[in-house]
Amino acid sequence: MWEQVLVLDFDGVIVKLNVEWPKVYNKVSELAGYPVTDLITFWKNTFGTELYYKANKIIEEYEMMALSKSSIYADVYEALKIFNGTTYLASMQSQKVLESFLEENGLKSYFKEVLGRERFGVKRRQLEYIIEREKGKRIYFIDDLQRNLDDCSDLDIKCILIKRWEGESLLQKIKEIFEIRKTSAFLGLL
Numbered sequence: 001m002w003e004q005v006l007v008l009d010f011d012g013v014i015v016k017l018n019v020e021w022p023k024v025y026n027k028v029s030e031l032a033g034y035p036v037t038d039l040i041t042f043w044k045n046t047f048g049t050e051l052y053y054k055a056n057k058i059i060e061e062y063e064m065m066a067l068s069k070s071s072i073y074a075d076v077y078e079a080l081k082i083f084n085g086t087t088y089l090a091s092m093q094s095q096k097v098l099e100s101f102l103e104e105n106g107l108k109s110y111f112k113e114v115l116g117r118e119r120f121g122v123k124r125r126q127l128e129y130i131i132e133r134e135k136g137k138r139i140y141f142i143d144d145l146q147r148n149l150d151d152c153s154d155l156d157i158k159c160i161l162i163k164r165w166e167g168e169s170l171l172q173k174i175k176e177i178f179e180i181r182k183t184s185a186f187l188g189l190l
């Protein structure tokens with residue numbers, strides 16, 4: 001029996017982060033001196049530079065402001081509770097934002113490690129880090145962006161798209177992936 005590892009993206013999987021993106025893109029473009037229209041590419045191309053860390057700080061402020069206006073998806077607690085394995089959070093949001101959110105929502109203890117953008121720059125590097133740490137285990141990665149899944153499709157992990165915008169449930173996905181048949185009521189009695 002394989003030990004199972006679950007890797008969750010943050011925005012669009014755990015919470016719908018209500019960031020004022022037009023303002024963020026304006027600020028970053030101003031700082032960079034050229035129009036930035038795609039943050040994933042921006043982080044990838046500037047990783048490790050002064051510009052990366054300056055932009056990180058600016059965006060972090062907008063992300064922190066967004067936290068209070070953003071709501072956690074209703075099935076997250078139950079989904080985390082029902083999964084019997086190791087869970088990581090891998091996000092291109094800032095570490096501070098991720099830690100603050102988990103702390104405020106009482107979710108920190110569910111995660112073995114929280115991986116923010118500062119140390120990694122790209123999602124793929126986060127997954128490579130987890131693969132290295134969890135050798136011999138089966139890893140499942142859930143993200144709401146097909147592009148992130150495509151970037152990691154050649155890694156030895158199972159990539160799963162969640163379409164929250166179509167009403168897909170994280171709890172249901174986890175039950176299906178790990179073939180969990182226990183009912184929520186039963187789980188509550190344990």
Ligand SMILES: [Mg+2]
Binds near residue numbers: 009012144145
């Ligand atoms: Mg996302």
